[in-house]
Amino acid sequence: MKRFGLHRALDTLGWWEVLFSRGPSRLLAFNSLVDAAGTGLALVCLPFYAIRVAHLSASELGIVLSAGGLCELIAAVPNGAAASRFGVRRFIVATKVLQACAFAGLAFATGVVPMLVLAALAGASRAGSGGLGQSLAVAVLGEQERATILGCVRALRNIGYLLSAGLGSCLLAIGGSTPLRLALLVNAASFLLGALWIGRLRLLRAGVLPERTDWSVLHDVEYLGLIACAAVFGSSLVVLTVGLPLWVMRYPQIPSWTTGCVVLVNTALVVVFQVRFSRRLDTVDRAVRAIWRSALAFAAMAGLLALTAHAPALLAVALIGIAALTLTMGELLESPSWWTLSMLLAPANRRNEYLAAFDLCWALVGIFGSALMTVVVSAGPAGWLCYGAALLAAAAAGRLLASRRAARFGGASVTEATQTSVSVPS
Incomplete structure (x- = not known):
């Protein structure tokens, strides 16, 4: 049993x-x-x-x-x-x-x-x-x-x-x-x-390879805007690796072991719950709503970390523990949401170019994320509050861009609207 x-x-x-x-x-x-x-x-x-x-x-x-x-x-x-x-x-x-x-x-x-x-x-x-x-x-x-x-x-x-x-x-x-x-x-x-x-791996069906190289994604302002918004959300990864360790070193009343505990909690919850969240966020409408809920969770996380600046040790540990949960909730929501938006709002016949371009958000986080997180920590509690506000602004912009882009195709996704031209290269 x-x-x-x-x-x-x-x-x-x-x-x-x-x-x-x-x-x-x-x-x-x-x-x-x-x-x-x-x-x-x-x-x-x-x-x-x-x-x-x-x-x-x-x-x-x-x-x-x-x-x-x-x-x-x-x-x-x-x-x-x-x-x-x-x-x-x-x-x-x-x-x-x-x-x-x-x-x-x-x-x-x-x-x-x-x-x-x-x-x-x-x-x-x-x-x-x-x-x-x-x-x-x-x-x-x-x-x-x-x-x-x-x-x-x-x-x-x-x-x-x-x-x-x-x-x-x-x-x-x-x-x-x-x-x-x-x-x-x-x-x-x-x-x-x-x-x-x-x-x-074997493909579901053979496809026709394009006759020319296409660079249209570089002129697609809406899609580039979505990439920029996703990069702001992607900076949440740097909170764990850079932001929180620097914050703990700045305020010595916070035990240093809290950083390791936050990473363990975050990783364990992602392992347990990520598939469930991903299954639910498989349409543009659901992804757009989840982006806003994710931003609210990240903003709550930022506010909780700001409160730890002058809190006594036990209270600071409790606040960081709650912040870890809200951070993880935001990540569980935002990752599948951006996967869905990047896929369904890309032209199906140019899917590879667009999805590869969407990875620019992670390259931007890799290049600028650590430096920007250092600025956030250096600014003290106000830095975290500004960071939370930036995430809310990115969510609002992302929702607007995604909704406008989907609406131009009569409520369908770009992929659905161009399904007749799909090719699946080997």
């Missing part, structure tokens, strides 16, 4: 059953888990490798990481165009192989120039991968299963990052250059394994 109850509990997670099913869903799920574990391991160990083994200074490491982020920003739209031109599945396989080569090279590189070139290659190959992954999911599973599998992917990626954090800590504890090189080589192997799994 206990075993049966455990199985029922695991099935409610949404992603557990996918891992043990047959077909493309399991391949996509394992790809996300292994990719996140390898990437997380590299993120933990790369700075130590660059400084201790490759002999880079701290400023040179910053330049190398910035180069990767800049290349990711520049290459997002071209990558989407290339995916449409040559096929999204083939393109993803090719970029995974390139990323494997880049990290295998990083494991033996020394000096700033080789590290800079390889980081640029990794960033350019990674550009647009999130959006193209969504396009691939639709190509192999269909529109009906898109929301569920994307929820599974996000939950499993969180598990992968947890696993990589533990393994990375062990490798760092061992010390020496060999464990650090091994971490980068494991990440390279994860990309090769992912390329093998993606290559095995």
